Amino acid sequence: MIHEIQEGYVKTETHRGITTIEFFHPQGNSLPYKILDELAKSIHIAGHDDDCKVIVIRSAGSNIFCSGASFNELAAIKTEAEGTHFFSGFANIINAMRKCPKIVIARVHGKCIGGGVGLVAACDYAIAVSGADVKLSELAIGIGPFVVGPIIERKINMSAFSQLAIDAISWRSCDWAKRRNLYAELHPDIASLDEAVLKLSTFLTHANPQAVAVLKKGFWKGTEHWDEFLHERAAISGRLILSDFSKIAIEQFKQKMAAKEKQSSN
Template sequence: MSNGSLYTKINNNIATIEFGHPASNSFPSELLVRLTKAFNELSVDDEVHVIILKSEGEKAFCAGASFDELVAIDNLADGKKFFLGFANVINAMRTCKKPIIGRVHGKVVGGGVGLVAACDYVYATDQAAIKLSELTIGIGPFVIAPAIERKMKISALSELSLNATKWHNAYWCKENGLYADVFEETKSLDNYVDDLAQKLAAYNPDGVQEMKKVLWKGTDNWTELLEERAEISGKLVLSDFTKKALEKFKK
């Protein structure tokens, strides 16, 4: 469990990916690699028509990147590689031929917000507040910013990134386009996720695939763009400001 868990199941043309980690469902690099691989494999699986992304437990949906790995970075190559983990997942979600439904049951931080934004359609509970706290430790949400801006527009990205200590509640997220709908109970959330998944699974797969291309039009440069952003983050994480902030946070 130190590297987290990831399970995929397929039933009635619906694939469900469920990830987990003891540290509030955060992502060590290995788990990001596994998630990227899962999306790439499901993209070309003819048995799969739609994908549901969810996480384990009843508390946080995702606490972002692994803090322990972040603290351990001591050179640019490792820094860039670390942030490429989220870049690769977002690009795998972007290029995946199947629509991805996000099922968000709790709070989301940092890189987790990027994954939610990269989903094609998201349902959430009223506990699913979000926060981008990267600037508080001297780095920024550079890799995930394109996905957030695409879904929520530049004004919301500005509010989230610059007001880095503030939690924004689920209804704010709905108003700004991240969530399609918000539910008070997890049971209602699951019912709506299952209902939409079943409908999408019954549609013409070729038609759905073409629709996904339309929805992601204009993002063909993201492979290069997110790599450039990963390098920016990789440099900043080595700064004295960030090292001191991480050490303070660790204590």
């Protein structure tokens, strides 16, 4: 099933017990609210589908797995309620993965920025390709990784998370991400990446679903309050995105992107 969204889409396919959820947006696989919403719904539906035994999250295109929040939508936010609503989209995805009784594998074919890092961290197992570097850029636009922060910290520990959150302008290499356990596996090329994803997902289609469900609960122990907690964190970002600092930073970013696009078209 394909849901087309603002020049992008979320596509779900199930084959031999493997449900693949693919998203795409022409602006670096960014995440407008409708894509966030469809991803959360798709994960929820797959988690309760008896034909689905394991879920693979992937994006289309090349080079960038996910560039995080849509800057066009960030720039359009006018009230705290609108801001909270937008950032709750990230909370909904994390909570959908948290409650899903199936293992969720991330197929990471390129760089991850901001909310994209959170998306990977929320998956139970991430398999990446060389070059899949990471960056948390939120502080550079006047907010912070408040919604995705808890799951990233949980996955890579507070020290590594603080490094990412503080140095919001520098990339951390894929090797750094692997050493900090954001990535479970790192492969030299796309062919070996896909081979690894298929091998693990196929194995999991033969696993006892009841055992998997119990295992998942153990992975997320201590997060039972996250329905409320992550939405409270969304409200923080929703308030800060209205600051003059954020508005100026976002506008400057959009101008830079427009200049790059104009240069590349000449």
